[in-house]
Amino acid sequence: MKVTVWNENRHEKQNETVAGIYPNGIHGTIAAFLHESGFDTRTATLDEPEHGLTDDVLAETDVLVWWGHKAHEEVKDDIAEKVKQRVLDGMGLVVLHSAHFSKVFKKLMGTSCDLKWREADDRERIWVVDPSHPITEGLGEFIELEKEEMYGEHFDIPAPDELIFVSWFEGGEVFRSGATFKRGKGKIFYFRPGHETYPTYHNKEIQRVITNGVNWAANRNTPSPTYGNRKPLENISDK
Amino acid sequence: MKVTVWNENRHEKQNETVAGIYPNGIHGTIAAFLHESGFDTRTATLDEPEHGLTDDVLAETDVLVWWGHKAHEEVKDDIAEKVKQRVLDGMGLVVLHSAHFSKVFKKLMGTSCDLKWREADDRERIWVVDPSHPITEGLGEFIELEKEEMYGEHFDIPAPDELIFVSWFEGGEVFRSGATFKRGKGKIFYFRPGHETYPTYHNKEIQRVITNGVNWAANRNTPSPTYGNRKPLENISDK
Amino acid sequence: MKVTVWNENRHEKQNETVAGIYPNGIHGTIAAFLHESGFDTRTATLDEPEHGLTDDVLAETDVLVWWGHKAHEEVKDDIAEKVKQRVLDGMGLVVLHSAHFSKVFKKLMGTSCDLKWREADDRERIWVVDPSHPITEGLGEFIELEKEEMYGEHFDIPAPDELIFVSWFEGGEVFRSGATFKRGKGKIFYFRPGHETYPTYHNKEIQRVITNGVNWAANRNTPSPTYGNRKPLENISDK
Amino acid sequence: MKVTVWNENRHEKQNETVAGIYPNGIHGTIAAFLHESGFDTRTATLDEPEHGLTDDVLAETDVLVWWGHKAHEEVKDDIAEKVKQRVLDGMGLVVLHSAHFSKVFKKLMGTSCDLKWREADDRERIWVVDPSHPITEGLGEFIELEKEEMYGEHFDIPAPDELIFVSWFEGGEVFRSGATFKRGKGKIFYFRPGHETYPTYHNKEIQRVITNGVNWAANRNTPSPTYGNRKPLENISDK
Numbered sequence: 001m002k003v004t005v006w007n008e009n010r011h012e013k014q015n016e017t018v019a020g021i022y023p024n025g026i027h028g029t030i031a032a033f034l035h036e037s038g039f040d041t042r043t044a045t046l047d048e049p050e051h052g053l054t055d056d057v058l059a060e061t062d063v064l065v066w067w068g069h070k071a072h073e074e075v076k077d078d079i080a081e082k083v084k085q086r087v088l089d090g091m092g093l094v095v096l097h098s099a100h101f102s103k104v105f106k107k108l109m110g111t112s113c114d115l116k117w118r119e120a121d122d123r124e125r126i127w128v129v130d131p132s133h134p135i136t137e138g139l140g141e142f143i144e145l146e147k148e149e150m151y152g153e154h155f156d157i158p159a160p161d162e163l164i165f166v167s168w169f170e171g172g173e174v175f176r177s178g179a180t181f182k183r184g185k186g187k188i189f190y191f192r193p194g195h196e197t198y199p200t201y202h203n204k205e206i207q208r209v210i211t212n213g214v215n216w217a218a219n220r221n222t223p224s225p226t227y228g229n230r231k232p233l234e235n236i237s238d239k
Numbered sequence: 240m241k242v243t244v245w246n247e248n249r250h251e252k253q254n255e256t257v258a259g260i261y262p263n264g265i266h267g268t269i270a271a272f273l274h275e276s277g278f279d280t281r282t283a284t285l286d287e288p289e290h291g292l293t294d295d296v297l298a299e300t301d302v303l304v305w306w307g308h309k310a311h312e313e314v315k316d317d318i319a320e321k322v323k324q325r326v327l328d329g330m331g332l333v334v335l336h337s338a339h340f341s342k343v344f345k346k347l348m349g350t351s352c353d354l355k356w357r358e359a360d361d362r363e364r365i366w367v368v369d370p371s372h373p374i375t376e377g378l379g380e381f382i383e384l385e386k387e388e389m390y391g392e393h394f395d396i397p398a399p400d401e402l403i404f405v406s407w408f409e410g411g412e413v414f415r416s417g418a419t420f421k422r423g424k425g426k427i428f429y430f431r432p433g434h435e436t437y438p439t440y441h442n443k444e445i446q447r448v449i450t451n452g453v454n455w456a457a458n459r460n461t462p463s464p465t466y467g468n469r470k471p472l473e474n475i476s477d478k
Numbered sequence: 479m480k481v482t483v484w485n486e487n488r489h490e491k492q493n494e495t496v497a498g499i500y501p502n503g504i505h506g507t508i509a510a511f512l513h514e515s516g517f518d519t520r521t522a523t524l525d526e527p528e529h530g531l532t533d534d535v536l537a538e539t540d541v542l543v544w545w546g547h548k549a550h551e552e553v554k555d556d557i558a559e560k561v562k563q564r565v566l567d568g569m570g571l572v573v574l575h576s577a578h579f580s581k582v583f584k585k586l587m588g589t590s591c592d593l594k595w596r597e598a599d600d601r602e603r604i605w606v607v608d609p610s611h612p613i614t615e616g617l618g619e620f621i622e623l624e625k626e627e628m629y630g631e632h633f634d635i636p637a638p639d640e641l642i643f644v645s646w647f648e649g650g651e652v653f654r655s656g657a658t659f660k661r662g663k664g665k666i667f668y669f670r671p672g673h674e675t676y677p678t679y680h681n682k683e684i685q686r687v688i689t690n691g692v693n694w695a696a697n698r699n700t701p702s703p704t705y706g707n708r709k710p711l712e713n714i715s716d717k
Numbered sequence: 718m719k720v721t722v723w724n725e726n727r728h729e730k731q732n733e734t735v736a737g738i739y740p741n742g743i744h745g746t747i748a749a750f751l752h753e754s755g756f757d758t759r760t761a762t763l764d765e766p767e768h769g770l771t772d773d774v775l776a777e778t779d780v781l782v783w784w785g786h787k788a789h790e791e792v793k794d795d796i797a798e799k800v801k802q803r804v805l806d807g808m809g810l811v812v813l814h815s816a817h818f819s820k821v822f823k824k825l826m827g828t829s830c831d832l833k834w835r836e837a838d839d840r841e842r843i844w845v846v847d848p849s850h851p852i853t854e855g856l857g858e859f860i861e862l863e864k865e866e867m868y869g870e871h872f873d874i875p876a877p878d879e880l881i882f883v884s885w886f887e888g889g890e891v892f893r894s895g896a897t898f899k900r901g902k903g904k905i906f907y908f909r910p911g912h913e914t915y916p917t918y919h920n921k922e923i924q925r926v927i928t929n930g931v932n933w934a935a936n937r938n939t940p941s942p943t944y945g946n947r948k949p950l951e952n953i954s955d956k
Contacts, residue, residue: 646886
């Protein structure tokens with residue numbers, strides 16, 4: 001399975017704290033643990049030509065992982081649209097943390113995708129609410145992160161097809177932290193944690209969830225619907 | 240609309256604290272504010288003949304509100320089954336707090352309906368996660384209860400048809416506090432708050448939610464499906 | 479409740495058959511039966527300034543009914559966007575027949591909204607699959623239309639929040655004909671029938687469904703979420 | 718992965734037509750193609766001691782396939798209850814055709830599971846309505862069966878977590894033919910076709926769906942929730 005990890009890669013260049021936590025970039029860290037799990041993994045970033053997302057790269061990508069935050073608006077509209085179409089055609093999409101506000105996710109959801117937030121070192125507990133879901137494979141009942149940015153409800157998304165995780169935050173909020181959506185032939189997994197100033201993507205349980213999410217999101221040769229004008233049954237098959 | 244409020248009515252007889260908070264019983268308090276909202280309201284309790292749920296009472300009930308806790312096992316199987324059938328036939332059901340473990344709710348859900356709990360005066364914040372839902376009419380973004388019993392995930396229910404509220408608890412837990420389910424022609428609303436030692440059902444916002452829930456759960460003359468052997472189309476209507 | 483019925487209103491001007499069936503336009507027929515049901519109803523059409531959807535009109539509209547077919551592309555992008563925002567803010571939306579391809583519906587769904595179709599006088603049977611839903615009030619088990627345009631699966635929409643009707647077509651297809659979606663504070667009902675060359679909107683059962691749909695889609699004073707930076711609990715309420 | 722195929726195995730003993738189509742029983746045919754797909758497969762039938770479903774067998778079963786029709790009532794209550802509990806604990810369940818009326822499925826659904834039916838050699842077209850779902854792997858847009866028993870809506874089940882297939886029948890009906898449900902840690906797939914007098918389980922596409930369903934239903938080491946009384950966060954981890 002071929003996985004492309006896309007990252008804005010700006011905080012890492014501009015902020016020493018972030019660069020210290022992720023010396024190879026957030027994409028580098030994520031690509032490394034996905035590679036160790038056996039995926040054929042590459043990376044792509046905002047400042048590459050076509051943001052690293054050429055037609056060839058997208059055509060060869062089974063699952064795209066997306067991290068962005070401060071430069072959503074710099075993603076070109078035609079590329080965002082192309083990524084969306086590729087999802088509808090069956091590419092899996094794992095949307096991380098502040099990518100809730102990415103053009104691609106907002107186009108696919110049809111809502112504002114807005115939320116509450118706070119950068120105050122809140123303790124976070126990510127509770128499993130669907131213990132049948134393969135994305136929870138290998139986990140305990142919850143994941144605890146000592147410090148993270150808070151995201152709070154209301155999270156303006158469509159009701160998810162599946163709700164897997166709900167987060168508790170020390171400061172008084174809850175958040176639907178892990179949710180799946182299907183759009184066309186594409187499967188989408190949103191997973192909340194991962195503010196750039198915390199070492200969240202080095203956490204083994206978080207890595208496990210993202211790895212499980214990539215596995216889940218991959219399309220496995222499902223049918224390609226056809227659309228448009230159709231003859232009635234009698235003309236299709238002479239049985 | 241005719242509403243029947245059912246209550247186990249045992250804590251009120253055995254515990255002075257509870258009797259002090261609910262001198263007319265939990266059912267009395269709930270029936271009173273529903274009556275004020277314009278519903279034709281009656282009550283029924285465990286120790287009445289047939290638990291107060293005769294065929295006539297059930298036939299005349301549009302929405303049944305259910306509170307129970309320590310005596311779930313004393314509810315007779317045939318009456319629990321009769322109530323379940325009446326829900327499938329279109330009676331609305333509002334399931335409160337510890338009634339998550341009632342025979343009727345468990346039969347309708349098909350799961351254990353188990354959960355975590357703690358009696359430790361946790362502060363609770365009940366967050367609205369579906370601000371389009373009529374059950375949230377007249378509310379703000381959350382309801383805060385200074386002290387309540389904690390209920391925590393995993394709550395072993397089927398994925399709700401609609402998730403409306405998620406609770407935050409001071410001690411570190413979250414809970415899917417307001418959820419709807421449809422079974423047959425019946426609409427079911429589960430709402431978490433209401434431990435007997437707290438004055439929760441005197442809270443105006445909680446009353447609003449229960450009132451909205453009763454309104455939502457009422458069936459409004461929807462079709463009665465028929466089942467069994469059927470002739471093909473050509474014999475039904477002359478093509 | 480204030481309802482605005484929007485119609486492209488082109489077929490009626492250009493095609494005698496359509497003009498014969500709907501001498502006051504499809505919007506005129508729909509507005510008339512909604513008015514009879516007690517709604518405060520107005521109409522708006524494509525060729526009016528701002529397509530008849532000024533800020534004032536939208537602000538005063540509780541539920542918008544939308545019919546369009548051949549001129550989706552003539553709807554201005556900024557107006558489609560404005561309508562979408564108004565839905566997220568709580569305006570109900572009833573999307574009829576070929577409006578599956580309208581800009582507003584596609585923006586809200588995030589998918590292609592494509593489907594199969596055939597104009598061949600197929601008999602259609604619209605089966606109720608959710609007999610608990612208020613949109614089915616007053617109906618029987620199915621609605622039969624002697625002749626209609628066929629729409630067939632796959633219908634490229636997100637999994638609906640609720641699936642209410644499934645259509646059977648004589649020529650061999652099925653279609654998810656009645657489905658609800660919630661986006662932000664807005665409630666959306668898609669209902670399939672209504673090709674312009676058939677008298678479908680004169681059918682009393684179809685009128686009943688659309689009337690029920692308008693009633694269901696209206697937002698009833700639900701909470702307005704706030705978004706952005708938040709202080710922790712301790713700073714919000716000094717309890 | 719270990720799969721147990723359970724069959725009532727009565728029609729095969731009493732009806733020559735059925736015995737001719739399934740000389741090794743319906744269970745034999747299903748077990749054979751699942752074995753060929755690489756599963757470790759065994760069978761169990763009604764007339765064996767404990768219906769072939771001893772504690773050991775259930776403990777070792779990852780996915781149980783269930784076919785029953787005329788002898789649902791002969792399945793002992795305690796065994797049906799034990800199977801249900803095992804599903805809640807994570808055993809996958811694939812429910813075929815007339816097993817919609819099995820004790821196990823009805824207990825897990827909480828509804829009557831009733832439907833319409835006709836034995837009249839209707840042509841059936843099973844349309845894919847969710848082309849992202851792994852259960853559709855390797856299929857085309859629909860499966861056509863020349864002759865089958867008709868099942869028609871309303872099918873009295875809870876709204877499925879996922880709706881994958883909808884059937885069209887020649888005689889005028891539709892049916893939600895492929896649907897998934899999650900209960901506890903268990904995943905359930907209901908798949909409609911397979912009346913005993915037709916060679917449906919010899920059809921390669923039907924075999925593909927059942928094989929995909931078994932793969933999908935298997936639980937993969939997801940968390941085991943704990944329930945009951947809990948201490949608050951401060952006592953669990955030193956804040």
